[in-house]
Amino acid sequence: MVKEIVIKADGLTKKYGDFIATNAISFEVEKGEIFGFLGANGAGKTTAMRMLCGLSIPSSGNATVAGFDVYKEAEHIKQNIGYMSQKFSLYEDLTVKENIRFYAGIYGMSRQQIKEEMNTLLQQLQLFDEENSLVKSLPLGWKQKLAFSVAILHEPKIVFLDEPTGGVDPVTRREFWNLIYEAAAKGITVFVTTHYMDEAEYCDRVSIMVDGVIEALDTPTNLKATFNAASMDDVFLKLARGAKRSAD
Amino acid sequence: MNAVTVNNIVKTYGTKKEIVKALDDISFEVQQGELFGIIGPDGAGKTSLFRILTTLLLAEGGTATVDDFDVVKDFKQIRNRVGYMPGKFSLYQDLTVEENLEFFATIFNTSIDQNYELVKDIYVQIEPFKKRRAGNLSGGMKQKLALCCALIHKPSVLFLDEPTTGVDAVSRKEFWDMLKNLKKQGITILVSTPYMDEAAMCDRVALMQLGKIMSIDTPENIVQEFNGQLWAVRSSDMYRLLTDLKTFPNTESCNSFGEYHHLLLKNNCGGEKEVLEYLHERQHKNIDIKQTQPNIEDRFMQLMNTN
Numbered sequence: 001m002v003k004e005i006v007i008k009a010d011g012l013t014k015k016y017g018d019f020i021a022t023n024a025i026s027f028e029v030e031k032g033e034i035f036g037f038l039g040a041n042g043a044g045k046t047t048a049m050r051m052l053c054g055l056s057i058p059s060s061g062n063a064t065v066a067g068f069d070v071y072k073e074a075e076h077i078k079q080n081i082g083y084m085s086q087k088f089s090l091y092e093d094l095t096v097k098e099n100i101r102f103y104a105g106i107y108g109m110s111r112q113q114i115k116e117e118m119n120t121l122l123q124q125l126q127l128f129d130e131e132n133s134l135v136k137s138l139p140l141g142w143k144q145k146l147a148f149s150v151a152i153l154h155e156p157k158i159v160f161l162d163e164p165t166g167g168v169d170p171v172t173r174r175e176f177w178n179l180i181y182e183a184a185a186k187g188i189t190v191f192v193t194t195h196y197m198d199e200a201e202y203c204d205r206v207s208i209m210v211d212g213v214i215e216a217l218d219t220p221t222n223l224k225a226t227f228n229a230a231s232m233d234d235v236f237l238k239l240a241r242g243a244k245r246s247a248d
Numbered sequence: 249m250n251a252v253t254v255n256n257i258v259k260t261y262g263t264k265k266e267i268v269k270a271l272d273d274i275s276f277e278v279q280q281g282e283l284f285g286i287i288g289p290d291g292a293g294k295t296s297l298f299r300i301l302t303t304l305l306l307a308e309g310g311t312a313t314v315d316d317f318d319v320v321k322d323f324k325q326i327r328n329r330v331g332y333m334p335g336k337f338s339l340y341q342d343l344t345v346e347e348n349l350e351f352f353a354t355i356f357n358t359s360i361d362q363n364y365e366l367v368k369d370i371y372v373q374i375e376p377f378k379k380r381r382a383g384n385l386s387g388g389m390k391q392k393l394a395l396c397c398a399l400i401h402k403p404s405v406l407f408l409d410e411p412t413t414g415v416d417a418v419s420r421k422e423f424w425d426m427l428k429n430l431k432k433q434g435i436t437i438l439v440s441t442p443y444m445d446e447a448a449m450c451d452r453v454a455l456m457q458l459g460k461i462m463s464i465d466t467p468e469n470i471v472q473e474f475n476g477q478l479w480a481v482r483s484s485d486m487y488r489l490l491t492d493l494k495t496f497p498n499t500e501s502c503n504s505f506g507e508y509h510h511l512l513l514k515n516n517c518g519g520e521k522e523v524l525e526y527l528h529e530r531q532h533k534n535i536d537i538k539q540t541q542p543n544i545e546d547r548f549m550q551l552m553n554t555n
Contacts (some may be wrong), residue, residue, distance in 0.1 A: 036320040040416040041387050137266065162502045166414055167442045169289035169457065170545050171552055174503055195416055196443075201506035202486075220507065231506065233417060240418045 004031040006157055006189045007052060013062035014047050021047040023212035024061060029205075031157075034180060034190045036200050040207030040240040045193055046162070048209070050190070053160055054078050066157040079108065082151035082188075085162035089147030092136035096127055099135055100150055107154035121149055141172030145179060151184050159183065161192040165199065177202055197233035206232070208239050215239050251315060251405050251436035252278040252301060258309035259296050259459075270296040271307070272459035278438060278452075283431045286440040287544070288318050288456030294440035298409045301438070302332045317402055326523040328356070331403035333394050335410040345374055345393055348382050349400055355536060356401030360381065366433060367396045370426055388419050395426065399435075406430070412446065426451045427537035444545040455548055462551040466545060474547045479520070480508035483522030483532040498522060502552050503549060508536075510546055 007029035022044040030037045050056040052065050054074030056105045062072045066080035090099045100121060104114040106246050122128050125145055129218045135143060144164060152159050161180075165173045165239040177199065192203070200206050200220060214237060216223055222233055230236045259271040271293045280285045286294050299305035301314055303323035310320045314326045338347045349371070353360050364371075374392050377385065382393060391411060398406060408427075412420045424446065427437060439450070447453045447467045454464040463470055483489045490509055493502040498517035503510050513519065520537055527535050 040418055041414075163414065167290040169552070170444060170503075170549050172289075177504065178487075178490075185487070195414065195420075196419055197502075198506035217367065236417050237421070240416065243418070 005029070006031050006067075007035075007063070007065050007191065009048075009052070009061070009063040010049060012048065012058055013060045014044075014051060014056065015059040020212050022051070022058075024060075025209070025212075025214050027207060027214060027217055029158075029189055029191065030183050031189055032187045033205065034184050034192065034203045036203030037193045037209070038200060038206060038236060039193075040243045043209040043240075043243065044212040045209055049160060049162060049191075049193070052077075053081060053083060057070050080157045082107075082154070082159040083162075084147050084151040084159070084164055086144070086164060086166045087162075089090055089214035090135045090143060090150070093134060094239060095132050095134055096122075096138070096146065097131045099146070100153070103150045104153050107156075109154055117153055121153065125149060135185040141168050141175070144168055144172070145176060148176065148183075152188055155186075156188065158189040158191060161190065163193055163195065165194060165196060173199075197231065197236055200232040200236070208236060208237055210243050249280050250277045250313075251280045251282070252284075252313070252438065254297075254301070254310070254312045256310035257297070257300060257312055259293070259300065259305070259307050269459045271300075273310070274459075274461055275310075276454055276461060276464055278436060280436055281431070281434055283427060283437045283439070283451045285447055285450035285451070285453040285550070286438065286456055287442075287444060287453050288440070289442050291458065292456040294456060295409055298332070298334075298407050298438070298440065302330055302407055303327055304332075321461065326377070328401075329404050331398035331401070331406040333398040333406075333411060334407045335413065337390050337394060339382045339390070339394055339397060342381055344379050344381055345385070346378040349394060349396055352397040353400045356366045358401050360400065363400055364400045366402055366430075369397075369429060372398050385496075387415070391415070391419075391423070399430070405436045405438065408437065408454050410440050410442065412441055412443060414452070420446070444543070444548055447544045453544075455544075455551060457548075457552055463547070470547055471542055473545060474542040474550060476512050478540050478546065479511040479513070479523070479537055479543045480505070480509040481511050481523070481527075481537045482508045483527065483535045485532065488530075489527070489532060492527065492532070493523075496523070496526055501553065503546070503548070505543075505545075508540070510540065510542070511537075512550075 005028050009028050011024045012022060013024050037045055051058050051070055052063060054070060054077035058070060065077045068076040081132060100118055101114055122131055165176055180190050205219050206223060207214050223235050227235045227238050229238060257271050257274045261268045261270055283334060288294055300307050301312055303319050303326050307408050315329055317325045319326060349360055370392050374389050412423055431437060450467060452466050455462045490504055493499055493509060493511055498514050500512040500514045523537060
């Protein structure tokens with residue numbers, strides 16, 4: 001079977017003046033893969049992610065996402081991806097139903113489609129009793145699961161998750177990862193950042209960024225073998241301890 | 249002497265229709281010089297508790313003291329003697345690093361020189377940037393400056409509300425090293441965190457969930473309270489393994505933990521052998537099963553399920 005590459009970065013670089021936020025990173029992500037994108041604060045993860053989402057134009061290098069070029073076809077990229085972060089996900093002062101309808105509409109789904117998907121989604125998340133509640137009244141864990149489901153409602157090729165599980169209780173955190181597994185099994189590629197090192201173990205492959213470059217990229221098992229480490233936490237510490245810069 | 253006592257504290261939010269109990273009859277004590285952790289996810293009530301103890305919020309019921317001062321009656325004395333670092337960065341963004349520190353020293357009637365020893369180890373790391381405005385600092389540096397400002401009046405009790413949230417694994421370790429050094433200087437520290445693994449760094453911890461304390465003890469004792477023998481299991485297909493183990497009739501609970509799943513079996517079942525048979529029937533490959541020690545997160549989830 002030929003592997004289908006859905007993200008391809010080649011020497012992708014972003015400079016802000018003299019500062020090289022992302023320094024010539026190259027990697028490929030396959031369809032249906034759960035790809036962990038790790039790095040210390042300030043390593044350049046967010047910058048790289050923004051370029052891949054078509055939100056920031058690279059200074060140099062190339063990248064295609066879902067087959068579209070990040071320079072010329074950013075709008076096509078946006079239509080073919082989903083995005084969710086802990087900081088921004090849903091509108092707090094809209095109800096559950098309103099949020100679903102709003103996001104599905106933005107992603108170009110028809111009214112008929114939205115109607116059909118709405119019920120399936122509410123059932124899946126067991127949110128029928130809460131469908132007319134304001135999102136701000138939901139517990140954080142429910143919000144995060146809803147936000148993720150909304151981000152993949154239009155069946156994007158890739159979903160980008162930026163620290164999706166920060167501050168969530170340990171049970172919900174695991175439920176959230178089950179949703180990630182289900183999405184990947186359906187063929188949706190998952191590109192995820194996290195500060196929880198046990199979650200790095202759940203990824204098919206993991207890249208670790210240090211000071212703007214990708215220092216390591218492999219399966220968790222191989223990374224542990226390469227760096228002679230007992231856990232991904234150790235791998236991360238070994239690589240990131242040498243980091244020169246720190247930022248948000 | 250107790251540095252902090254909390255007796256039956258209740259705090260609710262919301263209107264008559266929808267009442268949220270942020271703190272539901274909470275009681276505990278923290279001894280002088282202790283490094284005390286409050287571990288729980290968002291919505292556990294950690295911030296409300298800290299704001300009540302630092303006299304910034306009034307409880308509806310119960311009493312609390314800090315250094316034997318009452319949080320309601322003696323709020324002025326308490327404000328003079330505690331340091332508080334809120335979860336959200338709350339320094340003056342348009343003052344420089346040096347000006348912020350100077351400002352906080354001055355409002356507590358002291359000077360940087362007078363208590364420099366206490367903050368020295370942390371301050372030297374940001375001193376090269378002392379002329380920079382606080383708003384232009386990186387996340388890690390902001391955190392260090394905020395800690396210096398909370399310390400500069402030599403507080404007897406320090407309250408740190410989620411200082412490591414959103415911080416990478418390396419910086420988190422550095423931060424806890426700083427706290428250990430502060431503890432050596434005799435300061436009582438109360439620190440809240442959603443990261444369960446940080447519990448191990450504390451003398452004692454309270455596990456909080458939805459306004460209640462589920463358990464309070466040393467990290468070692470909390471782990472020992474875990475009921476039952478825990479197994480670590482893995483195979484080639486971890487997701488299918490998880491769903492299969494969850495539907496196994498003799499499973500009490502099964503949770504993913506990094507490269508292994510943690511499995512707790514019901515009492516009186518055949519143990520390891522039975523699990524292996526079941527998994528072989530379901531064509532799992534490269535099965536590895538072994539006894540393992542529970543950690544704080546295992547115990548936290550066990551408590552969540554029983555409460």
